[in-house]
Amino acid sequence: MTNSKVLPLAETAIFVAIALILSLISLNYAQTFYLELTVIPILFLSIRRGLAWGMIAGLLYGLLAIILGQVTPLSAAQGFLEYIVAPVSLGLSGIFNSKTELKFSKIIYASLLGVGVKYFFHFIAGIIFWGQYAWKGWSVWLYSLITQGLSGLITALAAIFILGLIYRTMPKLFQVKK
DSSP, X not given: OOHHHHHHHHHHHHHHHHHHHHTTSOEEETTTEEEOTTHHHHHHHHHHHOHHHHHHHHHHHHHHHHHTTSOOOSSHHHHHXXXXXXXXXXXXXXXXXXXXXXOHHHHHHHHHHHHHXXXXXXXXXXXXXXXXXXXXXXXHHHHHHHHHHHHHHHHHHHHHHHHHHHXXXXXXXXXXXX
């Protein structure tokens, strides 16, 4: 392993550990609407290090959440979709990684993209796996759209707010020193 890989590996491990710690803080309403703080360290790493490192962090987070028993998948397919594919998709925000000075607008776009794609997978899982919990008289599609859409929106807004605070106070943290 080259020295050029040690720092990104260490950062990835740290941000995955922070995400796992944040996953212990459950912010939900009636087991239906969620504010998922775990996305913030993975988004931060993705913006800082890029697509590949963000996707690796999402994968590690998802696998560790399953291994550590923080989640109990209904089935292998549901576990794969919601705890592997969805967290990996957060790494897509890494396309906004910039070698030049980062603008706050890129943090907004990165957060919306990463969280939006992640919650799209939760929306699909809601239709396929969670439909029996739809409110009486509601279609499965609408139920999943409302619950996952609001959860995704709240999560994205929280991520933008917290990453915005970090950017405002320490913008150089989003850049990798060469």
